[in-house]
Amino acid sequence: MKLATPNEMKKLDRLAMEIYKIPGILLMENAALSIVSKAIEMLESTSRGSKTVVIAGKGNNGGDAYAAARHLIQKRYPVIIISLVERSMVTGDAESYLKILESIDAHVIYATDEAYLTEIETLLNDSALIIDGIFGTGFYGSVTGLFKSIIQLINKSRAMVLSIDIPSGVNGETGQTGGIAVRADETVTFSLPKPGLYQYPGAFYAGKVTVADIGIPNDAINQLKLDAELTDEAFLLEHI
Numbered sequence: 001m002k003l004a005t006p007n008e009m010k011k012l013d014r015l016a017m018e019i020y021k022i023p024g025i026l027l028m029e030n031a032a033l034s035i036v037s038k039a040i041e042m043l044e045s046t047s048r049g050s051k052t053v054v055i056a057g058k059g060n061n062g063g064d065a066y067a068a069a070r071h072l073i074q075k076r077y078p079v080i081i082i083s084l085v086e087r088s089m090v091t092g093d094a095e096s097y098l099k100i101l102e103s104i105d106a107h108v109i110y111a112t113d114e115a116y117l118t119e120i121e122t123l124l125n126d127s128a129l130i131i132d133g134i135f136g137t138g139f140y141g142s143v144t145g146l147f148k149s150i151i152q153l154i155n156k157s158r159a160m161v162l163s164i165d166i167p168s169g170v171n172g173e174t175g176q177t178g179g180i181a182v183r184a185d186e187t188v189t190f191s192l193p194k195p196g197l198y199q200y201p202g203a204f205y206a207g208k209v210t211v212a213d214i215g216i217p218n219d220a221i222n223q224l225k226l227d228a229e230l231t232d233e234a235f236l237l238e239h240i
Helices: 006-018 024-043 059-074 092-103 114-125 145-156 202-206 218-224 233-239
Strands: 051-056 079-083 107-110 127-133 160-164 186-190 208-212
Touching: 006 024, 006 218, 024 059, 024 092, 024 127, 024 160, 024 186, 024 208, 051 059, 051 114, 059 079, 059 092, 059 127, 059 160, 079 114, 092 107, 107 114, 114 127, 114 145
Parallel strands: 051 079, 051 127, 079 107, 127 160, 160 186, 186 208
Antiparallel strands: none
8 A cells, every 4th residue: 555645645635626626625524434433433342421522623633523523423422522722713624514513512612721721631531532633644843832731631541542644743754753642542544544654653652543535536646656655464465
């Protein structure tokens, strides 16, 4: 299977939307459905009333989190959504899903400073599953401030953790962290695996990785002429 860096994935998304006319919100919907499928699988070992806490950051990763929360609520799972950005900073496709959550009176908390940490710690400790949608594959630099504190609380909790696309704090290209990263039990990544999920320390934080098809045409992938290949069992058997 081909590997795609974060920059290559951005090009692939653009191809899908501009050349193949697939709306970005449809890609987000498909991504959310794959997250929900894995979340339900993970929740099977818990009681039906167990809470899921969905933590959303800015941009498409946060949008995927909002969309996944909507589907879990629709399926009657108890969900609390924590946004780490102000309401006014949520725009584009992500805002479309946030508006749906608002229209169905979903429990959304805008936790934008450290005054919320005690409340968040309690919510995380009372949950069965945490869905991590803080940062996406394009993350680089250091994790600081509120984001660092939240990730520390996630890693301290006893809840299962499912990361969207990549554990927050892991660089999607190199696998290096910004000093701290979410320690996921499972990660659902979209379309193609990212190098950072298979290089340490990123591989340690990712847990079990599932690559989900979100509807990007194979022709778009072939058009990019990707060089990197994931050396999985099938690849090795073919070449040994």
